[in-house]
Amino acid sequence: MRETAETTGRDRDPEAVSKFVEGFAAQLVEAGMQRMPARVFAALLASDPGSLTSAELGEQLQVSPAAVSGAVRYLSQQHMVSREREPGSRRERYRVHSDQWYEALTNRETILKRWESALSEGVASLGAETPAGRRMAETLAFFEFLDGELAAMMERWRVHREKTFGHR
Amino acid sequence: MRETAETTGRDRDPEAVSKFVEGFAAQLVEAGMQRMPARVFAALLASDPGSLTSAELGEQLQVSPAAVSGAVRYLSQQHMVSREREPGSRRERYRVHSDQWYEALTNRETILKRWESALSEGVASLGAETPAGRRMAETLAFFEFLDGELAAMMERWRVHREKTFGHR
DNA sequence: CGCTTCCTTCAGAAATTTGTGAAGTTAAGG
DNA sequence: CCTTAACTTCACAAATTTCTGAAGGAAGCG
Incomplete structure (x- = not known):
């Protein structure tokens, strides 16, 4: 060709x-x-x-x-x-x-999920009442919080994007 | 010792x-x-x-x-x-x-800023009116949106964290 | 069908990264 | 001050990663 x-x-x-x-x-x-x-x-x-x-x-x-x-x-x-x-x-x-690729960026979800499960195992095996266990539990809570926030944020972005670039 | x-x-x-x-x-x-x-x-x-x-x-x-x-x-x-x-x-x-390290995670801000400036240069040099320029501008807008959202999100996390772990 | 174009896979060469031992630096403690 | 413990730096060896060329398919097209 x-x-x-x-x-x-x-x-x-x-x-x-x-x-x-x-x-x-x-x-x-x-x-x-x-x-x-x-x-x-x-x-x-x-x-x-x-x-x-x-x-x-x-x-x-x-x-x-x-x-x-x-x-x-x-x-x-x-x-x-x-x-x-x-x-x-x-x-x-x-x-x-253009819109798909940066969505993939926040779709590090797979990685987040794996971090969460590694932390979860850690809390279980070291004991939730140990200092280390509590530290890991807090970190885990942060990631769980993140999961939800990221989804909501992308939704807001789609609205914002539509307003700004929608009418091309 | x-x-x-x-x-x-x-x-x-x-x-x-x-x-x-x-x-x-x-x-x-x-x-x-x-x-x-x-x-x-x-x-x-x-x-x-x-x-x-x-x-x-x-x-x-x-x-x-x-x-x-x-x-x-x-x-x-x-x-x-x-x-x-x-x-x-x-x-x-x-x-x-425990609370500091994952804040650092979202402080990929440095990296975000550099992405933004690379994109910004790209838009300028390829032309904001070209298809490629428009694609890059949209990506740039996404990252700028991200900047603000991340800061707000961390603020919400601190509140949430205080409620959950504050009284230890 | 067979030819041809294009993509993929694979073994290995080259480049890069990673971790070590040894020498160097800093600062505590006599 | 001198000694010594502890961290750091550096050159190099080992391990890993990355890219290539060559061989091996798949699929259009005559």
Whole structure:
């Protein structure tokens, strides 16, 4: 298949794009994300269509198809991007849904739940009446509080978002 | 200095303590924390006094003083533990303030701010009117919303905490 | 069907991270 | 002051992670 300005995004200043991609990716890495997923994600975020093919990602980031494949697998497990097949082609497109990805961020719920269960076991095994047990119980209570708050907060965001961006 | 059951925590089932420490640390690692800081932190959380000396940490976790030193430096930079000197001794104690450490968790503010500024630059350089620019602007708006919400939420938590644990 | 394009998997090389031992620094206690 | 206990720093070795090239499928298209 032939490449066009539309599919590669080459019409935009590649310098500026790359600067954003590497800078934002670096911040994501700082926060604990692996380098390659971070770069791939940043590239998608900065693309005009909000989606790129594997080949485009490889070319823009100067990495092998294997690296793209691994990064994309990770990102879709985290629900930060979705994969879609281009109809009538073997190419796959990876897409970031602008509203979906940061919802996934707060969906660290899985992690929160695991923290909670580790703490809960700890309280049980060390004794709820020991100083350590009480400390852990308080921490547990905080996370349980968090669970509820995060859900309510996202609901408020959706309202706020609708007001601000809804009418496009 | 001599070691006592009080300072080493050996009166408690070391098996149970270790099981919690390694289990909880593993979850922290999963969430992006480095292994050694995670283990040190979990050990402090599970200690009855809420604090341990360098030597105690080294012995319990079977690691060198150097490893403890590095982990503790990281943890105190993150405001997850504080260091205090034992009066009349060269020993240092590392302490977890039960209420302080998870406040530090939400104090990923530093990271949030950096994300915001990276996004802001991106919007500027790619153009606020481009599709990519609009996507990045929406993400930026989300993080700005988050900033405010997190602060308000922690305030609600403090009230809730006082009601639940205040009267001890 | 077979050719071709594209994605994935896998073994291994390269780079990075992590933890150690040893030397260095600081400060208490005689 | 000198000694010594305790933490820190540093160079390096070990372990782990990350990325690549090559081989192995799957699926469109003739």
